[in-house]
Amino acid sequence: MYGNTGKVIYINCSTGKTEIVSLDEDVYKNFIGGSGLAAKLFWDYADFDADPLSEKAVLILINGPLAGVPLSGTSRMSAVARSPLTGALAESSCGGYFPPQLRYAGYDGIIISGKCTVPSIIHIAHGSFNIVSSEELWGKTVGEAYVKIKEQYGERSRTLIIGPAGEHGVSYACILSDAHHAFGRCGLGAIMGSKNIKAIVIEPHKTIMKYFEEQKVKSLIKELTPRIKEYIISQVLHEFGSAGNLEGHMYTGDVPIKNWTSNFNEEMAEKLTGSTLTEKYLTKTGTCAYCVVACKRIVKVDEGPYSIPEGPGPEYETVAALGCLLGSSDLAAVCKAGRLCNEFGLDSISTGATIAWAMEAFEKGDLTEKDTGGITLRWGDMPTVIDTIIPSIARKEGPLGQLLSKGSRLAAKSINNNLIKYTAQSKGLEAPMHDPRGGGHGHALAYAVSPRGACHVSTAMHFMETGACNYPEIGFEFDLEALTDEKKPETMVLATAIGSIENSACFCQYADRSLTFAEMVGILNAVSGYHYSLQDALDAGWRIYHLKRLINHRFGLRACDDALTERMLEPARDGEPQGIMINFDGMIQRFYELMNMDNVEGVATVDTLHKYGLEQEAAIVWKKRK
Amino acid sequence: MGKYYKDTEELYTIYGYFLDNILKDPKIGSKLAKAGIVIKFVYTDPDAEITIDLKNPPKKEGYYGTFYLGKCDIEADVWSSQPADHSHRFWHGLENPIAGVAKGIIKQGGKVTAMLKLLPVIKPTFQQFPIALKEMGREDLIVTK
Structure with a gap:
């Protein structure tokens, strides 16, 4: 092997x-x-x-x-x-x-x-x-x-x-x-x-790996490394981190603010963007093994109420979830809140999203001090977020900690089912910090049909829709207009396979952006000897996607769970996408048709599953249905 | 030759008028100046070169930067090369610059990140470019979707 x-x-x-x-x-x-x-x-x-x-x-x-x-x-x-x-x-x-x-x-x-x-x-x-x-x-x-x-x-x-x-x-x-x-x-x-x-x-081990084609792997590493390093996205990531384009995202309406009630805030754009982080708090960059991009941030906040010693700094999702989403443009506070999430071992996206939901519910009077144990929730109140809310969630302490530790969907349900309307999640997973209403309508489809719930990295849609990749060798060579549904289901079919391949071959979705699809498959073949044609690789991607949906079916999920909440689909109230509606139902219906998926069961038809060699799995799921 | 400009001189006339407006616009010009860089745009079909100096003190009063049509000796911090037609559509807000790079239509070098930071700043100019064309009596060059 x-x-x-x-x-x-x-x-x-x-x-x-x-x-x-x-x-x-x-x-x-x-x-x-x-x-x-x-x-x-x-x-x-x-x-x-x-x-x-x-x-x-x-x-x-x-x-x-x-x-x-x-x-x-x-x-x-x-x-x-x-x-x-x-x-x-x-x-x-x-x-x-x-x-x-x-x-x-x-x-x-x-x-x-x-x-x-x-x-x-x-x-x-x-x-x-x-x-x-x-x-x-x-x-x-x-x-x-x-x-x-x-x-x-x-x-x-x-x-x-x-x-x-x-x-x-x-x-x-x-x-x-x-x-x-x-x-x-x-x-x-x-x-x-x-x-x-x-x-x-x-413990450390001696570096030994066997490649199928030793020389080819070496020459590919030599050829691809400078290209990855020089690619425009890599340069932004290296210099400013993954929050490097927060400012740009803000102007397109991609960044959700105050629990997805706003899509534009100029002050946040300037104060929270990656270049500000680099300028004010970055001490050095960090990286994963063998990576020349080095997008990780090492930060230190020297003084003030949010001072933190040198250590891991926030990436884009953390900055937006613990800053924009909570109504704060205080970057030092975001650094500290992000550090706390790391120390307690909390997902910063779900943490920020669940707190943001609670802030809005409190503002509207749907959540009261009785529910929060006397804690007042206010937009941008970072001292309370840092000193009280995050620690209480991590330890499930008090009524508020216990409530919010469930995540936004279950927390809303436990108070009043009606409060789900202002959660931003799919299948219970809080959405990442890219608002489909401004970032691109294809994101809405991607969030809904992702097996794990609202996710922007399960598929390649995020990068395909923003124009960051181009794969003519597999038929993706057209431009996409972000704020329409045009060609999104068709793109999503390819994005599903590419995303599955990226997550299974475990390519970093930043570092592989400058690679062609053929190069991705080429390096995979040269290392592992899979002998994939481009079609074989795509088929493997779709096989994996369908298998994950079969797993979800066994957990009781159906097509109706491929949904977004009311908040995510209501027209944006401001910014670039103001007033624009997403044709969500049209996109999802077309995607199901293109993928040969049953629009009730939410899994592929038996014939389709057989095509991908999932006969045994199909038999279990479809037999159970009958 | 490309679709929109018959020659280099025509390109310089149009971009000259447009940049003159932008660089004295208090809202946009002041934000551009914060970048503190020199950007060189290289065009093909027709071949042309435009340098925008946002680093040195502006040569003209009331301006936030200086532009040069044609080759100039000022060292650029960042450069971008693309077909003139692509640029023409870009200034109408019809081209995604990231997609342009991904497809190899746009080539760039130097402090690319500094130039990328200007994208949100120049977004309002996408509305001004067709207006500038109209003011110049060149409605024939206005591109619609």
Whole structure:
């Protein structure tokens, strides 16, 4: 086997049983790796009746086939489980330095089931892996635990750690890699916490990888690296971070403000954009393994109420979710709120979105001090957000902490079903910080049909709609007008496959933007020997997409769950997209037709599933239906 | 030759008039000046070169920057090269510059990030460009969707 090792660690935390699962080459070729392979293993290993935080639930982490290759944006992995936030398939992707070390250690991934009797860590070193009791780490923040682990296992060890939010089962707790990079979405940190696993630690291993075509891989790395570095998007990311274009996004109406009630704020555009962050607080840039883009921010706020020591800084989603969405243009406060989310192990998008929902509900009188435990919620009140709300969510403390720890959809439901109208989510996953009403109507479709819920990285639509990529070799060579539905369903069909490939091959969606589709497939073939034609790769992408939808079907989701909330579809009140309606129903209907999906069941027809080799899976889902 | 400009002189006449308006506009000009850079636009079909100096003190009173039509010796911080027709449509707000780069229509170099920061600032000028054409009696060059 090339690229991949063919070996996945299996650990049952309840019994202490550990084994190495060997996988056939065909499984890799059919499901690529990363998110796709994890979904396939989830299908095989999951108990579909299990509560996401129960002992029976599984958490699966799988490397991309390219993890460990010294090429920008390829050393990533995906995690898959059932989400405690949505009840649907959870998935999240993460870069950093853990994935290549896992590959060099000889493994492609880890399947975790059961529950340890005491707080523990999973330790991987020199051909062995085991569960080690680590009660002393429980209750510590991510940063504190990170320091302790480094002291014990060495400076060069790599880590996946949860914070107090994961320990307390907050529905949107995340997993931090080396206290900076995050499996941010869907509450995977809560699942790790429910298994009493505080951290996964891997010690450094010798860099060994076998490529299918050694020389070709080397020449591709040589050819692609300067192109990736010089690409315009990479330059912006390097200099200003992922918030580099916040200002530009603001003028298109892409940035949601005050819980999606506004699409324009000039002051926020100037004060929160990436160049301001660079100018005021950046101390140095950070990066994932082998990446020349280096989009990560290391920041320090020297003085004032929001001073923080040098450490990980906010990326775009965090800036918008903890700034614009909460009605604040105080960048220092955003840095501090973002840092708190990291330390507690909270997804900053869902944190910001859920607080923003609560602020609006409070303003309208639908949420009262009785619900909040006497806490007053006001737009832009960052001292309360930082000192009270975020810590109380992370520890599920008090009425407000308990309420908001459920995420916006469940919090709204628990007060009054009518309050769902001003949540911004799909399938229960809070939408990221790109408002389809201004950013592009295709985003609305992408959010709705993404298996994990409102997500801008499940598919390539975000970048295709904004013109950042161009794939004539697979028929995408037309310009898209952002604020119309024209050609969006057709684009979405391709975007679905490309997104699946990106998340399964684990290409970083920033670093791969300057690559042609043929080059993406080319590097995959040269490393792993998959022998994909372009069509084979697209088919693998669609196979994975359909499999994920079958998983969701087994969790009870149907076509009607491919929906957006009232707030996300009402005409924008200001800014560039003011008054424009999204033809959401038309787009989704056409997408279903093009994908041969049943418009009630929400999964592909039997014939379509057979076309992608999902006969057994189709039999289970469609037989159950009959 | 491209679709819109019959020769370099015609291009200079139109861009000269337009830039003269923009660089003395208090709202737009003042924001442009904050960039503090020298930008060079290189056009093909017809071949032309325009330099906008937002770094050095403006040569004319009441202006926020200086522009030069044709080759000039001022060192540019950033340059952008594209067909003149593409630029003409861009100034009407009809071309996505990111897509232009992705498709290889636009080539750029230097402090590209500084130039990108100007995109929101110049957005209001997309309405002014057709107005400038009309004022010059060149309605024939106004492009609609």
